[in-house]
Amino acid sequence: MDSDDERDIQEFNVASVQLPMSEVIHVAERQDSLFDGPELKPFQREQKATRYRAIYDRMCELGFTRQLSNRDHNDDDFTGPIRLRRFFQTVRGFHSGSLDLTGRHEPRYRSIFGRWIKFLQDLYQIRQYTISSGAARKANGVVSSAEINMKSSEILFNFQSKWHTGRRFFSLAGLLKDTDELLNFLTKHPSPLLQRRCLHDLPPELIHHIMELSDPVNARRLGYTSRFFRSISLRYIYDEYWLILDPRVGDFVTSDGDVDAPPELLTEYVLKAQTTFLTRAGFICDNPYVWKNLRTLHISGCWRLPQLQVEVMQNDTIRQLYYQPIFEGICAVLSRTAELRALNMANFKIPLEVANTITSLPNLRTLDLSGCQPLFGDVLTPSQSATNLVIFMQDNLDSWRILFGMKNIRVLHVHTCMDSQTSSLPFALSDAANPFKTVERLIYVNLSHVDVFRLCSWIREANPGQHSRLTHVKLTYPGDRRFDAVELAEILNALRGAPMEYFILDGVGFAEASLLEWIAAAFPNLYSLTLFYIRNVRDFCDIYWPSTDREYARAMSGFTRLKYFKWNQCFEYWPDAYISAIPFLFSDDRGTDESDEDDDESDVYMGAASQNTVKLFATYCRTLEYVAFMQRNWARAEYHISRSAADFITLTAEDADQRSYDRRISWHNPEHGDDSWNL
Numbered sequence: 001m002d003s004d005d006e007r008d009i010q011e012f013n014v015a016s017v018q019l020p021m022s023e024v025i026h027v028a029e030r031q032d033s034l035f036d037g038p039e040l041k042p043f044q045r046e047q048k049a050t051r052y053r054a055i056y057d058r059m060c061e062l063g064f065t066r067q068l069s070n071r072d073h074n075d076d077d078f079t080g081p082i083r084l085r086r087f088f089q090t091v092r093g094f095h096s097g098s099l100d101l102t103g104r105h106e107p108r109y110r111s112i113f114g115r116w117i118k119f120l121q122d123l124y125q126i127r128q129y130t131i132s133s134g135a136a137r138k139a140n141g142v143v144s145s146a147e148i149n150m151k152s153s154e155i156l157f158n159f160q161s162k163w164h165t166g167r168r169f170f171s172l173a174g175l176l177k178d179t180d181e182l183l184n185f186l187t188k189h190p191s192p193l194l195q196r197r198c199l200h201d202l203p204p205e206l207i208h209h210i211m212e213l214s215d216p217v218n219a220r221r222l223g224y225t226s227r228f229f230r231s232i233s234l235r236y237i238y239d240e241y242w243l244i245l246d247p248r249v250g251d252f253v254t255s256d257g258d259v260d261a262p263p264e265l266l267t268e269y270v271l272k273a274q275t276t277f278l279t280r281a282g283f284i285c286d287n288p289y290v291w292k293n294l295r296t297l298h299i300s301g302c303w304r305l306p307q308l309q310v311e312v313m314q315n316d317t318i319r320q321l322y323y324q325p326i327f328e329g330i331c332a333v334l335s336r337t338a339e340l341r342a343l344n345m346a347n348f349k350i351p352l353e354v355a356n357t358i359t360s361l362p363n364l365r366t367l368d369l370s371g372c373q374p375l376f377g378d379v380l381t382p383s384q385s386a387t388n389l390v391i392f393m394q395d396n397l398d399s400w401r402i403l404f405g406m407k408n409i410r411v412l413h414v415h416t417c418m419d420s421q422t423s424s425l426p427f428a429l430s431d432a433a434n435p436f437k438t439v440e441r442l443i444y445v446n447l448s449h450v451d452v453f454r455l456c457s458w459i460r461e462a463n464p465g466q467h468s469r470l471t472h473v474k475l476t477y478p479g480d481r482r483f484d485a486v487e488l489a490e491i492l493n494a495l496r497g498a499p500m501e502y503f504i505l506d507g508v509g510f511a512e513a514s515l516l517e518w519i520a521a522a523f524p525n526l527y528s529l530t531l532f533y534i535r536n537v538r539d540f541c542d543i544y545w546p547s548t549d550r551e552y553a554r555a556m557s558g559f560t561r562l563k564y565f566k567w568n569q570c571f572e573y574w575p576d577a578y579i580s581a582i583p584f585l586f587s588d589d590r591g592t593d594e595s596d597e598d599d600d601e602s603d604v605y606m607g608a609a610s611q612n613t614v615k616l617f618a619t620y621c622r623t624l625e626y627v628a629f630m631q632r633n634w635a636r637a638e639y640h641i642s643r644s645a646a647d648f649i650t651l652t653a654e655d656a657d658q659r660s661y662d663r664r665i666s667w668h669n670p671e672h673g674d675d676s677w678n679l
Contacts, residue, residue, distance in 0.1 A: 041090070041100045081169055091182060094192040095193065103199065104193060105194065122163070125159075211236045216239060219233040220237050238293045238294055240296040240297075241297055241298070243298065243300070244298075245300065247272070281330070292339065293339070297343050327353065335357060341364065341366065344370070345368065352376035355402070360383070365385065369402060374402060378433075380405035383406050387409060389402070392416075404432070404433050409435045409439050411440070412443070414444045425458070435458075436463075437462045444476065445476045447475050448478060467497035468498040469498070471498070473503055474504035475505055477534075483505060483508050484510055496521075501527040508533045511547075512546055514555070517555045520557075520558030525561045526562055527564070528563065529565050549616055549617075553616045562621055563623055565621075567630065610639075611651055618643075625640065626638070
């Protein structure tokens with residue numbers, strides 16, 4: 001066994017004496033969590049399964065609150081034989097040239113071979129006290145006896161304890177037999193086959209590039225392998241961190257959502273939450289390897305019960321005394337994290353000193369405010385680096401005040417939880433705070449009827465006499481309303497002339513073919529278009545659009561660059577008006593394919609209808625390369641379009657894979673959401 005095994009054994013033995021069974025099993029699970037991925041060493045999954053099963057069986061027998069002892073459960077009895085097999089296979093692997101994923105490098109060989117020599121020395125002492133009661137040894141030196149007696153059980157006991165072989169399933173005859181076989185193998189192959197190139201030999205920048213594609217769990221696993229990789233993995237282990245203020249009083253919540261607990265107990269939980277928050281903040285400040293490597297920070301005041309603040313913090317003075325050290329801790333953390341790229345704050349009232357600390361971060365790119373209420377006015381230190389802003393509003397408009405400190409926004413993501421009759425946009429912003437002077441990408445979820453016109457007014461007032469800078473726009477209507485013709489016309493008029501590339505409308509109420517004509521006239525160079533038509537609030541699947549496919553196809557002729565088109569037109573069951581158009585005629589025979597004709601009418605009514613529709617679209621829109629029939633968040637059918645030199649249209653269908661049309665939009669870091677606008 002190696003040093004990793006010894007550390008795990010020591011940790012587990014200490015836990016088994018000091019902790020109850022319910023906690024001991026968590027120690028085993030944490031140690032074995034490294035084995036969830038590829039096996040770095042032999043028999044790791046087998047060890048995990050054996051250990052977990054043995055511990056759980058003893059817990060069921062003895063009770064989950066009782067502490068383990070060597071008399072109740074000896075972990076070596078179950079994992080010892082597996083570790084011995086791994087130890088023997090590792091020694092053999094160095095000399096056979098076939099080892100595990102940790103590699104055959106020289107430092108590891110010196111460590112393993114040193115343990116192997118000590119193991120043989122201890123085993124030699126046991127051999128001096130053995131008496132074979134069976135046949136004599138074979139010529140090759142392999143023990144053939146099945147029974148070996150010991151003159152001194154104390155020596156055997158010490159050997160089992162030192163090498164953690166266990167006693168329950170220990171076989172001395174088998175151990176001696178395996179040892180002699182391995183010695184014979186080493187005699188025939190005396191020289192180890194070491195790696196000439198190891199992962200350590202790769203350039204550090206290449207290793208960093210590999211780890212950027214990984215996650216913190218795998219980075220932590222890499223750090224376990226050596227000091228060199230530990231220094232590299234720290235950058236990715238602490239790439240993301242959470243500071244959460246949560247009193248965790250869920251056990252005291254009644255079925256009505258009220259808190260049923262004495263005020264003294266609630267106060268204790270609230271103060272404990274503050275202490276935990278400040279402890280984690282202090283951990284960041286006291287460890288340079290944490291704050292130097294931190295790139296994404298989540299700060300959440302997620303009070304699960306609003307009543308708690310009312311019952312415990314009964315006045316502003318108590319609330320200020322409670323939050324003041326928390327705000328000081330936040331400022332201390334932010335002042336050290338100079339490399340921070342993304343900051344996500346949720347459910348906090350943000351005072352001016354915290355806001356100025358945020359906007360002064362030199363490398364901040366993304367700021368996400370969810371349910372936050374700024375406690376400052378219009379004067380704010382402007383941020384020179386932040387370009388992405390995410391605002392999640394629930395019941396107030398104060399979140400917009402952060403715009404006074406963000407002058408270079410490129411991506412604006414707004415999500416509101418207000419009803420359709422309540423505005424989430426203030427009546428007017430000063431000229432200095434209008435974000436659409438610089439915004440290029442806009443995602444607005446739950447855009448109410450009132451806010452449609454206010455949003456368009458903001459866009460027009462940002463750059464009077466000039467076109468908007470927006471290139472990507474996604475607008476989603478609340479579930480109980482739809483974009484009518486007047487609202488759609490207002491949106492398109494406000495955006496007309498913008499260099500629009502990707503345009504998504506979710507909740508279209510007016511879906512005549514003229515809508516495509518309007519969009520083509522406003523954005524003739526559009527690259528991707530997604531439309532979701534909703535007749536009423538009960539429409540959650542694909543539905544029939546009001547015009548015929550030929551009318552929509554003619555309207556698409558106005559696009560000169562469109563490549564991707566997605567809509568929620570129903571394609572599975574077609575009414576008579578659509579069935580009659582199935583063998584539609586191309587006047588110039590472009591896009592026709594004799595192979596589409598089939599005697600089976602079911603194919604005509606289902607699959608062939610959607611294919612003919614796609615070919616019709618491709619005929620009128622000569623740049624079209626992809627059409628998808630959507631059902632809310634996934635594609636019911638996808639078709640890729642290719643054209644031959646003779647302008648012959650060929651379709652390649654893909655099976656529905658339930659991919660969300662905006663599945664890759666990252667709320668916390670919109671700058672990485674480029675792919676979400678495509679397929």
